[in-house]
Amino acid sequence: MSQYRIAVVVGSLRKDSFNKKLATALTRLAPADFHFATSRIDDLPLYDQDDDANQADAVKRLKSEISAAQGLLFVTPEYNRSMPGVLKNALDHASRPYGTSAWDGKPAGVIGVSVGAIGTALAQQHLRNVLAYLNVPTLGQPEAFIHAKEGLFEADGSIGAASREFLQKWMNQYAAWVKRHAG
Numbered sequence: 758m759s760q761y762r763i764a765v766v767v768g769s770l771r772k773d774s775f776n777k778k779l780a781t782a783l784t785r786l787a788p789a790d791f792h793f794a795t796s797r798i799d800d801l802p803l804y805d806q807d808d809d810a811n812q813a814d815a816v817k818r819l820k821s822e823i824s825a826a827q828g829l830l831f832v833t834p835e836y837n838r839s840m841p842g843v844l845k846n847a848l849d850h851a852s853r854p855y856g857t858s859a860w861d862g863k864p865a866g867v868i869g870v871s872v873g874a875i876g877t878a879l880a881q882q883h884l885r886n887v888l889a890y891l892n893v894p895t896l897g898q899p900e901a902f903i904h905a906k907e908g909l910f911e912a913d914g915s916i917g918a919a920s921r922e923f924l925q926k927w928m929n930q931y932a933a934w935v936k937r938h939a940g
Contacts, residue, residue, distance in 0.1 A: 761828060763793045764796045765796065779870045780793075793830065804853070826863060827935060834877060835881075840887075848887055868901045870904070896931055901924070
């Protein structure tokens with residue numbers, strides 16, 4: 758049986774982030790042949806093209822993790838109607854220097870959870886725009902703009918009953934997408 762290594766990129770640094778919880782809960786819904794590992798982005802310096810020739814160790818680590826993965830899972834909040842700066846910084850770092858993007862061709866899923874009623878819709882759209890430029894084939898359907906509300910997570914951190922069927926269908930589609938596009 759093939760093993761699919763998935764790099765998880767969470768766009769939130771907050772200790773009790775809903776998106777970190779969602780990322781962890783989603784992995785429980787994945788097929789047995791999927792292995793998820795969260796890629797750390799909180800220690801990356803701000804992107805500066807002057808550093809392309811001598812990238813920081815944290816940048817080299819991120820690029821290595823992305824390169825080794827067969828797929829990507831982006832789980833992001835929405836800040837000011839867009840993706841968080843820390844996520845954009847990670848995208849920029851791992852795509853540089855020009856011509857050496859670690860993201861190139863990696864199949865991805867994009868999802869997020871927010872207390873806001875539109876549940877990360879605009880952040881996801883902005884992220885999808887950047888991923889399209891980076892040649893990351895991204896699952897289009899089903900879209901998943903998750904509203905953080907009572908019952909979303911069980912006490913053990915799993916997805917609550919009201920959202921489990923929908924998120925299981927999302928994970929099934931994501932897994933099929935990765936299998937179809939992984940090189």
